[in-house]
Amino acid sequence: METEGTISLLVQLIQNKCVNPPGNEMTSIKTIQKYLQEHDIESQVFESAPNRGNLIASIPGTENGPKLMFGPSHVDVVPVENPDDWEVEPFSGVVKDEYVWGRGALDMLYIVVTQIQAFIKLHQENFKPRGDLILLIVADEEAGGIYGAEWMLKNQPELVQTDYLVTEAGGLFLAPGKFVVMIGEKGGAWKRISFKGTPGHGSMPYGSDNAAAKAAQAITQITRYCDSKMPITTEYLGYLAQGMGLGFVQRLMLTNRRFLSFSLKNLKKRDPQMARVIHGLSRMTMSPNIVHGGTKVNVIPAKAYIDVDIRTLPKQDDEYVVDQLKKALGPLAEEATIKSLTAEEGGFTSYGNASDVSSEFVDAMEKAVQKEVPGSKLVPFIMPAVSDCRFFRESGVQAYGFSLFDPETPMSHLSELAHGTDERVSIKTIDLSQKAYYNLARIFLGK
Ligand SMILES: [Zn+2]
Numbered sequence: 001m002e003t004e005g006t007i008s009l010l011v012q013l014i015q016n017k018c019v020n021p022p023g024n025e026m027t028s029i030k031t032i033q034k035y036l037q038e039h040d041i042e043s044q045v046f047e048s049a050p051n052r053g054n055l056i057a058s059i060p061g062t063e064n065g066p067k068l069m070f071g072p073s074h075v076d077v078v079p080v081e082n083p084d085d086w087e088v089e090p091f092s093g094v095v096k097d098e099y100v101w102g103r104g105a106l107d108m109l110y111i112v113v114t115q116i117q118a119f120i121k122l123h124q125e126n127f128k129p130r131g132d133l134i135l136l137i138v139a140d141e142e143a144g145g146i147y148g149a150e151w152m153l154k155n156q157p158e159l160v161q162t163d164y165l166v167t168e169a170g171g172l173f174l175a176p177g178k179f180v181v182m183i184g185e186k187g188g189a190w191k192r193i194s195f196k197g198t199p200g201h202g203s204m205p206y207g208s209d210n211a212a213a214k215a216a217q218a219i220t221q222i223t224r225y226c227d228s229k230m231p232i233t234t235e236y237l238g239y240l241a242q243g244m245g246l247g248f249v250q251r252l253m254l255t256n257r258r259f260l261s262f263s264l265k266n267l268k269k270r271d272p273q274m275a276r277v278i279h280g281l282s283r284m285t286m287s288p289n290i291v292h293g294g295t296k297v298n299v300i301p302a303k304a305y306i307d308v309d310i311r312t313l314p315k316q317d318d319e320y321v322v323d324q325l326k327k328a329l330g331p332l333a334e335e336a337t338i339k340s341l342t343a344e345e346g347g348f349t350s351y352g353n354a355s356d357v358s359s360e361f362v363d364a365m366e367k368a369v370q371k372e373v374p375g376s377k378l379v380p381f382i383m384p385a386v387s388d389c390r391f392f393r394e395s396g397v398q399a400y401g402f403s404l405f406d407p408e409t410p411m412s413h414l415s416e417l418a419h420g421t422d423e424r425v426s427i428k429t430i431d432l433s434q435k436a437y438y439n440l441a442r443i444f445l446g447k
Pocket residue numbers: 074107108141168
């Protein structure tokens with residue numbers, strides 16, 4: 001399959017610099033529309049707000065077969081915080097050392113361009129799928145999807161209706177012959193916990209009722225509870241252990257509630273990033289990240305609050321969240337006021353969700369990978385953050401994070417690079433991913 005065109009399109013999208021906010025994704029949507037036109041493919045563009053755009057193209061199914069979507073794949077990227085730390089100019093799209101460098105290369109422009117290339121090849125081969133093959137490119141994923149995936153579902157529900165979809169955050173190389181398929185994602189339930197105290201003079205603190213001191217105590221308790229006392233779910237670790245083909249003892253260490261904290265402590269020393277991933281896969285997490293209290297250095301504060309980033313697993317609802325927070329706070333809970341952060345306060349609430357872990361479609365994804373890396377297996381994973389998949393899963397779509405990384409790119413490396421400094425994607429990954437998408441459409445929608 002052609003890689004040169006894919007790379008030059010990727011470079012162009014990086015240079016378009018669709019940093020969100022404000023996004024201005026129309027620039028990249030137009031680039032893509034033109035690229036498709038050059039390959040005789042007509043697409044429809046929808047402007048959801050000035051300069052915010054979404055694009056859709058499809059190859060109609062010849063039978064009433066299942067529909068498959070490439071995407072929603074987003075063209076917006078996050079800002080660059082420290083351009084001086086980069087080895088290259090972050091929006092130059094430099095190709096060097098067998099990598100394409102630049103903000104968005106990994107998250108997720110390489111998927112946008114490889115899905116486009118697979119779609120083009122299928123079109124050129126006059127592919128006749130049994131159900132529709134849809135290509136959906138969207139805006140605004142990095143800021144909540146209001147003008148992108150969510151907008152399309154609200155305003156063009158028939159066009160984006162599908163049974164299955166593949167998009168970002170899968171395909172990571174886990175171990176030889178093991179690649180991640182993202183079957184679900186955690187939700188978010190961001191909370192503010194406020195405390196009251198009695199104002200007084202800072203010169204005479206003995207026996208004082210200090211709101212900031214309560215907030216500090218709450219932070220310590222929440223952190224400890226999250227580390228080691230939060231109820232553990234081993235379901236997702238079980239998939240991981242099984243998929244990795246771990247031996248009995250290793251599997252037991254990972255999936256037995258009692259052994260898990262011990263395993264995590266050991267792993268933290270050897271591979272802190274992996275320890276974080278496994279910890280997050282095994283429970284709801286709570287991270288107190290903002291603390292506010294006091295007005296003047298000589299006044300005992302009467303008010304203080306902490307904002308907590310809480311991430312839920314699928315099926316954990318708000319009642320569960322509040323219940324766990326109260327348990328973490330212990331007797332302090334009686335003095336705490338817990339509320340959800342509103343959108344204006346930078347808050348965010350969504351529920352975790354997951355698609356089927358085994359099905360004909362999951363088999364097709366595995367076969368698509370095996371064609372490029374013989375004998376390999378897919379390992380189901382739950383993503384710690386949220387993506388556009390949630391909008392589709394909520395309407396019953398089976399949605400997966402799926403692509404194919406070259407084994408030179410370990411998973412820990414990726415979590416540092418996405419949204420990080422020196423973000424880049426290898427040409428080998430671009431080549432493998434476009435083949436994986438092509439294979440998937442052939443295997444699942446072919447006759
Ligand atoms: Zn992304």
